[in-house]
Amino acid sequence: MAKKRHPTGGTPATVALDRAGVAYAVRAYEHDPAAQSYGLEAAQALGVEPARVFKTLLVDTEQGLGVGIVPVDALLDLKAIAASLSMKKVTMADPKVAERTTGYVVGGISPVGQKKALPTVLDESATTFETILVSGGKRGLDIEIAPKDLLRVTGGRTASIARRG
Template sequence: MAKKRTSGGTPATVTLDRAGIAYEVRAYEHDPAATSYGLEAASALGVPPERVFKTLLVDTDKGLGVGIVPVDRLLDLKAVAAALGAKKATMADPAVAERVTGYVVGGISPVGQKKALPTILDASALQHATILVSGGKRGLDIELAPGDLVKVTRGSTAPVAREA
């Protein structure tokens, strides 16, 4: 997979370029009326939802963390807490998520966040050669190998998704 640079880029693409990680930019026309950013991306890009992952911030007794799960599934809060070494987790307040990551809700990328947070990618990602995650703004995804995502985020994998 070749790198595709966007003019100026986003913090996510800049971080991937600096790390020498191959990725592909996948842009689409975002519909402001969409009720699910992730399912909108999957549909617009013609990619099965199990290959498109959403980035969710959680608040734990150990601090903030990131859970990355397929867009057609939910984040299992007990599982992500355990994977992060915490006793419990709740979804982070959206305003906190935006402030800490530097991205807007619906465009939060796991890559290039303002503050590096402990990150857990759902283990189902490893079943795919490539997955898509937000590229740092609504209407922009990046496609990359799951192992490269774990590497660049200094994260790990665990089964943290559950049925919707």
């Protein structure tokens, strides 16, 4: 997969991927402000099965924030991510804190290029795909990337952290 730059000059995510020499493809779509689920909107707009499109969620570990990346058609299992982060308990991070910490807006939080490196866990289902899609750093922009490259650039690891609702 060749690197493709976004016509607007990129986001912190694409800049970070370019710096790291990671191959990715930009997948842009027209974001509908009325969409109830950013992730499912992306899957539908891009014609990709929802299991291959991943959302970035932040959790509060009481010792700082952590990142969980799960398919858009699944939920984040808080007990599972707590265990994978070696914590007893986590809660979902306050959206304003998540935005301030990552530098991205909710619905466009990318696991790549955040202001501060956070412990990151990618649901192991991602490894069944050659490439997955994650937010590119703004609503209406996804990045298609190999899971192994996403893990390398985020310093993340895999675990079973998704559950079907």
